[in-house]
Amino acid sequence: DQQVKQNSPSLSVQEGRISILNCDYTNSMFDYFLWYKKYPAEGPTFLISISSIKDKNEDGRFTVFLNKSAKHLSLHIVPSQPGDSAVYFCAASGQGAQKLVFGQGTRLTINP
Amino acid sequence: DADVTQTPRNRITKTGKRIMLECSQTKGHDRMYWYRQDPGLGLRLIYYSFDVKDINKGEISDGYSVSRQAQAKFSLSLESAIPNQTALYFCATGRDGGNQPQHFGDGTRLSIL
Numbered sequence: 001d002q003q004v005k006q007n008s009p010s011l012s013v014q015e016g017r018i019s020i021l022n023c024d025y026t027n028s029m030f031d032y033f034l035w036y037k038k039y040p041a042e043g044p045t046f047l048i049s050i051s052s053i054k055d056k057n058e059d060g061r062f063t064v065f066l067n068k069s070a071k072h073l074s075l076h077i078v079p080s081q082p083g084d085s086a087v088y089f090c091a092a093s094g095q096g097a098q099k100l101v102f103g104q105g106t107r108l109t110i111n112p
Numbered sequence: 113d114a115d116v117t118q119t120p121r122n123r124i125t126k127t128g129k130r131i132m133l134e135c136s137q138t139k140g141h142d143r144m145y146w147y148r149q150d151p152g153l154g155l156r157l158i159y160y161s162f163d164v165k166d167i168n169k170g171e172i173s174d175g176y177s178v179s180r181q182a183q184a185k186f187s188l189s190l191e192s193a194i195p196n197q198t199a200l201y202f203c204a205t206g207r208d209g210g211n212q213p214q215h216f217g218d219g220t221r222l223s224i225l
Contacts, residue, residue, distance in 0.1 A: 009152075032211040043116070043202055043216030044155070051211055089154060098143070098162075098206075099170070100214060102154035 003027045004092050006103035014111050019077040021106050023090035026071065030092040034100070035064060035075045038087045047088075048075070080110045115139045116217035118203050124223045131190040133220050135203030143206040144186040145214060146170075146178060148199040155202060161186055162208075193224045 005024045013019045021035075031052040036044035050057040050064045050073070057064050063076045077084055087107050091100040116137045125131055135144065142163050147155040147170075157170030159178040167178060175197060177189045190197055200221050204214040 004154075006154075034213055036216075041218065043204075043218045046213040046215065049211065049213060091155075093211075099157060099160065100155075102147075102156070104152055104154045 002104075003030075004090060004101050004103040006088075006090060006106050008106050009104070010107045010109070012109045012111060013080050015082060016079045019075075019080045019084065019108055019110070021075040021077075021088050021090075021108065023073050023075075023103050024071060025073075025092050027092070027094065027101075028071070029094040030101075032093045033064070033066060033073050034091045034093075035062075036089045036091060036102075037084075038089065038105070044089055077108075082110050082112060084108060085110045116203055116205055116215055118201075118217035118220050120220060121218065122221045124225065125193055126225050127194055129193050129224075131193050131222065133188045133201055133203075133222070135186045135188070135217060137184050137203075137205045139205050139215060140183075141205035141215070142183065142208050143214075144180065145204040145206070146176075146186070146188045147202045147204065148172070148197075149202065149219075150199050158188065158201075190222075195224050198222060198224045 034049040035047040037047045038044045048062050050066050066073045087105045089105045090103045119134045145160040146158040149155045161180045179187050202219045203217045206214040
């Protein structure tokens, strides 16, 4: 039973444009959400997070939006750069960050 | 130097063998985790430990065991490896208290023939 779902296995975006990665969750007890970025042969690296008391968090080119009523979050990258090409995982937790539940990942490719 | 170090980085072994994957950290975090990644399934939690005397099963603990030898060391064992345990394994650490992200090692690619 997949509690966190990323329904797009891959996404291709032109350099300079906006990349939008989506994530849906089913467990209403989740109150903390994170995005991780993963390059080949490396571990996931933390990108940005949001608490359920907020609906938006921004860090430079990266913005995460949370829609609690729809149980949906999204990651916006503006402008997209070639170095953003990676696999992106969303994750959720209901107890701080004690136990994370991950989505399947979305492979983002930024084309020149 | 990496804050979270996993050894070995790659391992090929045969069905029935006992395997140990090791993780050490210099971040000073109390919490440590083991995940496995399979294609199309994301990362799934195997075991986690909040301190040296605390060990908890995760979502998919069957066939695995762990040992927390010290605050900085957390090892994962496959007592009798089977082919469907072929996967990418990640160790992670986290701080106590509140909403904090976890920090991952670079993984161990394990193949069981």
